[in-house]
Amino acid sequence: MPKTKEISEDPRLRIVDLHIAGKGYKSISKSLDVHHSTVRQIVYKWRKFSTDATLPRSGRPAKMTSRAQRRMLNKVKKNLRVLAEDLNISLEHPNISVDESTIRKTLNKNGVHGRTPRKKPPTVQIKTLLHV
Template identity: 50%
Template sequence: MPRSKEIQKQMRKRIMELYQSGKGYKAISKALGRQRTTVRAIIHKWRKHGTVENLPRSGRPTKITPRAQRQLIQEVTKDPTTTSKELQASLASVKVSVHDSTIRKRLGKNGLHGRVPRQKPLLSKKNIKARLSFARKHLDDPQDFWDNTLWTDETKVELFGRCVSHYVWRKSNTAFQKKNIIPTVKYGGGNGMVWGCFAASGPGRLAVINGTMNSAVYQNILKENVRPSVCDLKLKRTWVLQQDNDPKHTSKSTSGLTYNHSAKMSGPKFLHSAVEDSWQVIENA
């Protein structure tokens, strides 16, 4: 059961002042905007113990001292990837022995919670500058422009062995049932390249890339998938094709392709478009 919110000492004293001046529970409750049950509990405590201060709490005192708590916070602030097991060992070195779950709870009380880290490309200063320039260039583009932009990109998808933690909820003695296991293959099972696109109205086509990706392969993918995606997504005749400035995308032969009334918007390499977020969904599946 959750612990009730503690009434400040000043408020408790004010309740007692009104009570000692002859006010009843109802009048005090109305005057201070507090529940009548709260007022009654504080007055009852004063009658029984002669004080409105906090009484000594029952139960075993915490093993994590204020000093140990500061140490925990300092360590995870310095290195957020530190595990609770490592923190447990760190406290043990100063003769503080606690379970790692106790450490997680204490950090949680201090607003520090364990989370899966977001993925983000490792960018050079040049990449960062190019991204910022792209954002400023399109800062004032109208909503209609973005609604009719077809975002495209390609990515590598791991077939097996992706480094993501998986959990299953199961009963005892069912660990080896098919539904409770994750299939694995030796050496991770390889990977595959895919091309995909989407617009504000939804996802477009997804194409598997066979063999080495070059300008010719890329152009063939565009020819087979761009126009059908534009039609399926009901983009206007002034729709825009977005792609990064990968050499395969900007070669003369690729640049020569036309798509009837479309414009092209090339972004810097490692442009984090919404396509990247779509790939996260596929890669984590």
């Protein structure tokens, strides 16, 4: 399921106020131009936690910032054969220490996959064979 932007606090307050006033999910969604399942989730959260503020999420926060990811992707675009070890060394400069597997996972998420170049015979040997 794709991630979408979060609804700000003001529309969430309006949704809760309209729900308290006795309006249904569909009428609230039509009046505020928000999907009815979003309205239902906001009302459910308000009932369960007695708040409409954004609560902290579970899970470990990402270690790499989006800026570090962009910097790493730009280095890979310049040199496709750069190693994960070299990228890790370049990322340690701004006090980010991540594992090489994290770097590979980040590259894979952004569509950069590891490839092994095709083995080709050396051109020097072919030329010597042709001149003989």
